[in-house]
Amino acid sequence: MSNVNIKPLADRVLIEPAVAESKTASGIIIPDTAKEKPLKGIVVAVGSGKKDEPMTVKVGDSVLYGKYSSTEISVDGKDYLIMKESEIYAIL
Amino acid sequence: MSNVNIKPLADRVLIEPAVAESKTASGIIIPDTAKEKPLKGIVVAVGSGKKDEPMTVKVGDSVLYGKYSSTEISVDGKDYLIMKESEIYAIL
């Protein structure tokens, strides 16, 4: 997991996407044929939440997220994604 | 029912879809000609709910859900669906 100096605003989360692989250490396989494939990554920075809605995910969590709801940014040559926590489906 | 190590976020539910069959043990038949066919499955993981909205379904519940509102994931070679509880129509 990387250490980056970015503070997401509100309910946003910064994620380091996992390298695509057919089977992960914990046994999760991302199917090729799913109509909307969730992707896997590691949370590297978390916003402070919105009013009365604290964040659930923590830095270091391995998460599944939707394919189409994030924005790419690049820090020190590494690619990250920034998205709202509501786009994260589950913690592995 | 499978035992999986996934924690759905917020009001999401992880479901193991039932194998398609013409008549189930409890007598539920999914009609072929319905314009939007509900599908049947078993709840295998449940999120902690949204603020002031606790979850209703429990792990092990047999549920009917809509066909078009879930996302497929695969764990240890088995297919699951993740969806919001509001997409679940009924507990059998």
Add this chain to the structure above:
Amino acid sequence: MSNVNIKPLADRVLIEPAVAESKTASGIIIPDTAKEKPLKGIVVAVGSGKKDEPMTVKVGDSVLYGKYSSTEISVDGKDYLIMKESEIYAIL
């Protein structure tokens, strides 16, 4: 009225649709030419309602409902419809 073992979630209602007929015992006639024809049925199962919104219809109520907002399911060879209570227009 049938006795079925299905628990609708939240504000959903399970309805046994009436057989189409030109004039019912209580004199209700469903017009052929209405642009959106309400349909008639019997409530066979009721959800527990949403937060702070208890349900109004009860099992056994004869109700009129919209044509396009329900989902068909089949239990023990009989057809039912599941819909939100807000799609029910009136109790007869």
Add this chain to the structure above:
Amino acid sequence: MSNVNIKPLADRVLIEPAVAESKTASGIIIPDTAKEKPLKGIVVAVGSGKKDEPMTVKVGDSVLYGKYSSTEISVDGKDYLIMKESEIYAIL
């Protein structure tokens, strides 16, 4: 005014539409050329309202309502309309 045995749900109202006429007893004329012509009728049944929103119209009120937001039903051979109270413009 008819006496019907129908209980509209929530904020719905059952209306017996007036026979179209060029000038009513109270002098209301529905213009032919209006782009959206309000229609006139008598309230014959009223729902119990939504949470914290009691109903305003009463059985027997003569009302004007929009042309496109009601559903036709027929009881004992007479045509009625069912609509939400918010679709009623005014009490005459």
Add this chain to the structure above:
Amino acid sequence: MSNVNIKPLADRVLIEPAVAESKTASGIIIPDTAKEKPLKGIVVAVGSGKKDEPMTVKVGDSVLYGKYSSTEISVDGKDYLIMKESEIYAIL
């Protein structure tokens, strides 16, 4: 100003539209070329408001309103408009 026996529901207002003129007594000119021309009229009846939202306009107020958000009705041969108060831009 006319005296009409119509009670608008909720936040609706009944307006007697002013005769089109190039310059009014108070000097308001409605421009010909405006992309959405506000129109002028006199309030002749006012609803009782929605929950916790009392009405601002009073019978007799001269108001400017949008062109496309009202419904025409006719009482005793005179044309009126019925609209929600939120469609009224200003009191002259």
Add this chain to the structure above:
Amino acid sequence: MSNVNIKPLADRVLIEPAVAESKTASGIIIPDTAKEKPLKGIVVAVGSGKKDEPMTVKVGDSVLYGKYSSTEISVDGKDYLIMKESEIYAIL
């Protein structure tokens, strides 16, 4: 700044648009090539706000506002714009 006798309703504001110029006294230049050019004007009348939302701008404020969200009116031969305060970007 003009003195006009118009009372905007709710959260609306009446604005006297500035004459188009390439550079203002305070140095604000409206770029020609901006895809949505904000426009500048002076507030000449302010509504009393919506429930629990007092107004921020005052009569006499010089403001920037969006190009497409106002309605033109004309008083005593001068052109004004009426818009909701939320369409005002900033006070200069």
Add this chain to the structure above:
Amino acid sequence: MSNVNIKPLADRVLIEPAVAESKTASGIIIPDTAKEKPLKGIVVAVGSGKKDEPMTVKVGDSVLYGKYSSTEISVDGKDYLIMKESEIYAIL
């Protein structure tokens, strides 16, 4: 960072966009191929927030923001962007 005399309204923020560069001092690289590229800039003025929603960013913060949700203005020959704080993804 510039010193400008503009007070954004409500939850709006005035931003001085950074000159496009391939690698910044802090190592942030904006990828060329991202489908929606976030842009970087410095906050130069901040609104007072909306009711019960104080602002998070401060004057001087370096921020990433979406490409399509801002309005260009120009003060003393320099280009600025005005946007809602919710369009800002993160503070660097």
